[in-house]
């Protein structure tokens with residue numbers, strides 16, 4: 001399906017028609033004044049009739065074309081730039097035209113959702129998804145100890161989509177199951193490759209959605225992929241948000257216990273932004289807390305964020321849980337977090353998310369530095 005809206009050039013073209021019609025009427029009146037009365041009356045009636053018919057036709061055409069219409073999607077003319085879909089706004093800077101749906105809100109949402117669902121489905125079969133790896137730095141060794149796998153989608157016509165745009169729709173439509181499976185499989189294959197290159201210390205984390213826990217057979221899926229790729233389970237870390245843990249507690253405890261017994265690590269993403277109940281920290285087999293970037297953003301010795309971060313670190317230490325700070329953007333933030341003994345740092349100050357090849361280069365450079373230090 002393609003979303004179409006009348007361009008301003010076309011509107012101008014249509015406005016010309018009534019102007020021409022009125023000119024005809026004016027000419028008729030002129031003729032009336034200079035010719036014989038009978039002939040003039042006859043011509044005036046003809047001109048008038050013609051003018052009225054054209055006016056009527058142009059009005060109908062203008063109204064019809066001004067309305068947004070849905071047509072079969074023409075792959076060469078994708079021009080959706082802006083769709084309002086509930087709370088999700090998708091913007092695509094590479095596109096020339098701007099579209100706003102003008103039907104009623106519910107119809108627009110359903111149409112836009114179906115459109116995105118179709119795009120995601122096609123993207124899965126066309127292999128348009130890719131993974132970036134954002135390095136994590138160990139504050140103890142000063143080395144890259146792992147990375148977080150972050151999904152990206154490049155559509156050949158619409159350009160890049162941020163995961164914040166398509167993950168919620170993939171969750172709503174259930175497409176997160178095949179997409180999540182692809183992420184797990186790809187991450188495990190890459191871990192195998194990096195381990196074979198000699199980087200056995202690497203631990204790669206991936207994000208899991210609540211839906212994957214609720215509906216998917218996540219334990220079996222991961223177990224199968226581990227068996228296929230033959231990688232050590234300790235090299236895989238799963239990032240879950242607090243909401244996942246709170247949603248389906250009993251089932252969740254069971255699933256996480258099984259994953260943990262397989263040797264896989266579990267970390268809590270965006271820690272501090274979700275539920276305030278901390279009792280789940282005792283119930284679930286958690287290995288790490290990822291301190292949310294909103295806290296890291298504003299740390300300095302005098303803010304409330306400082307108090308919160310120090311409390312999180314102290315609590316994690318007491319529970320023997322690792323801490324990872326995400327969204328580290330400045331040297332000051334990094335120094336502060338090192339001083340307060342956070343275990344790992346992740347953020348633009350350490351590195352942007354990298355392609356597979358860039359991350360491999362980074363690993364070799366990191367290794368070279370360590371080797372140089374030893375000699």
Ligand code: C2E
Nearest residue numbers: 150151163164167183207208209327328329347348349353
């Ligand atoms: P997240 O798990 O909190 O991922 C961290 C996000 O912060 C990433 O955005 C990353 O690019 C960004 N980031 C990294 N360093 C910095 C920094 O220093 N400053 C700031 N301001 N931001 C930084 P991204 O890649 O756009 O991912 C957004 C969200 O999409 C992720 O948030 C995660 O919840 C979700 N996501 C990404 N990949 C997957 C996936 O494979 N599966 C699922 N279910 N969700 C995913």
Ligand code: CA
Nearest residue numbers: 148207239269
């Ligand atoms: Ca994450």
Ligand code: CA
Nearest residue numbers: 269270290326
């Ligand atoms: Ca996060």
